[in-house]
Amino acid sequence: MGCGTCSSGSKVSGCNNNGGCQTGGCNKMNVFDWLSNMDMPVVDKFNVVEVRFKGGHKEYFKNSDNLDLTTGDAVVVDVPNGHHIGHVSLQGELVRLQMQKKKIKNDDEIKKIYRIAHQKDLEKYEEVKNREMPTLYRARQIIDDLKLEMKLSDVEYQADNSKATFYYSADDRVDFRELIKLLAGEFKIRVEMRQISLRQEAGRLGGIGSCGRELCCSTWLTDFKSVSTSAARYQNLSLNPSKLSGQCGRLKCCLNYELDTYMQALEDIPKIDRPLQTEKGIAKLQKTDIFRKIMWFGYDDENTWHPINIKRVNEILKLNKAGKKPASLLEDDEAGKEEVNLNSDLERMDNKFKTKSKNKGKKRNKRRKNRNQGPNQNQNQNKPKRSE
Incomplete structure (x- = not known):
């Protein structure tokens, strides 16, 4: 699928969106098909297609009628007790690999694709989607009236307007039998309640993280792994819940991204169980720079x-283990004598801006001086003095 910002000049297919690459739903949970430009055998072409629905939810359907599909095409698929509309997100051999990875069998349980969605199908589906927000607000009012301890986050209508799925999150088990009766009577539709975790809720709703980018769970992250506070400890991060927590209220998933690199670098860092003993005094560990292999000690x-x-730290540990004490931390260690300023970057920036401010002050004073010495004053200076 091409877009207006690409320089390849390829023809736009799929959803025919000629905008930029940041156009909402088209960029949600997308997959790069690295086999798209390769000639694959037509005889053994894999006929299962990956289809994306609202909220980044993906399922697999068979292309039994050998439809000519393009990534981004809206298709009508078979679902229990009706049909639904989704968009093709992946096809070909990569779908086979994804199914093997997720341990999904290619059997008769996989539903089929009916057809490519017509304009009337899309118009009807748009009308159905317009019911979702009013339904969400009204359902929250009903939940408040019933005083149920649950949070309703999203509502998804089926394209044939026969079923609605309500996504909610709750800490404890919720008895929503009475709620289902009221929702079915209110909206005249079949109701399905589906509980999701707080991470899945953040992924469905989306948002901007503290890094300034879209949330990983709403753009590309599909498998949620457990994140513990030990990941922050290994990276020498401050154990501040407000900084380590994401919008879902749980620890940020990105704490695991660089954990393996830190664990590999920590293999060379000696473990300090007790302060270092020197003749100058006891030195305690204050800070460790993992990647620069430098440890700061203070008396x-x-x-x-x-x-x-x-x-040098390993040498002192060996001496202490043998019952000996070095004269000081820096003795016989030329590399250790090199002073490392903790705030070198800040001081460099301060000096840079101080230089700029001084130059601006000089230019400002020069302009004022030139402004005071205007053309009239220059003429008066050049005019000969009157003799008395």
Whole structure:
């Protein structure tokens, strides 16, 4: 599927959206088909297609009629007790690999694709989707009246207007039998209640994270792995719940992204179980720079931190284990004598802006001086003095 910002000049297919690449639903949970430009055998073509629905939910359907499909096409698919409309997100051999990864069997349980959606199908589906927000507001009022401990986050109508799925999250088990009766009588439709986790709720609703980008769970992340506070400890992050928590209220999934790199780098860092013993005094560990392999130690009677490389730290640990004490942390360690300023980056920026402010001040004073010495004043200076 092409777009207006691409320079390839390819013909736009699929949803025919000629906008940019950040056009909402088309960019949600998309998959890069790296086999699209390769000639695949037509005889053994895999006939199962991946179809995306609202909220990034994906299912697999058989293309039994060998329809000519393009990624992004709206298709009418078979669902229990009716039909629904989704968009093709992936097809070909990559679908086979995805099904093997998710352990989904290619058997008779996989439903079929009826046809490519016509204009009338899309118009009817648009009318059905317009009912979702009023239904969501009214359903929340009913939940408040029944005083149920649950949070209703989203409503999805089936394209044939025969069923509505209500997505909710709750801490404890909820008895919503009375709620289903009221919702079915209110909207004259079959009701399905589906409980989702807080991470899945954030993925359906979407949003912008603290990094300034769209939430990973709403754009590409499909498998949610457990995140523990130990991931933050290994990365020397401050254990501040407000900074470590995402919009779902749970620990950020991105804490696991660089954890393996930190764990590999920590293999070279010695474990400090007790303070280092020196003749100058006891030195306690204050901070560790994992990737630069530098550890900062401070004496009890000083406010200065001394940067020591891990080689010197291992030497001191061996001496302490043998019952010996070095004269100081920096003795016989030329590399350790190199001073490392913790705020070097900040000081560099301060000096940069100080230089700019001084240059601006000089230019401003020069302009004022030139403004005061206007053309009239220059003429008066050049005019000869009158003799008395």
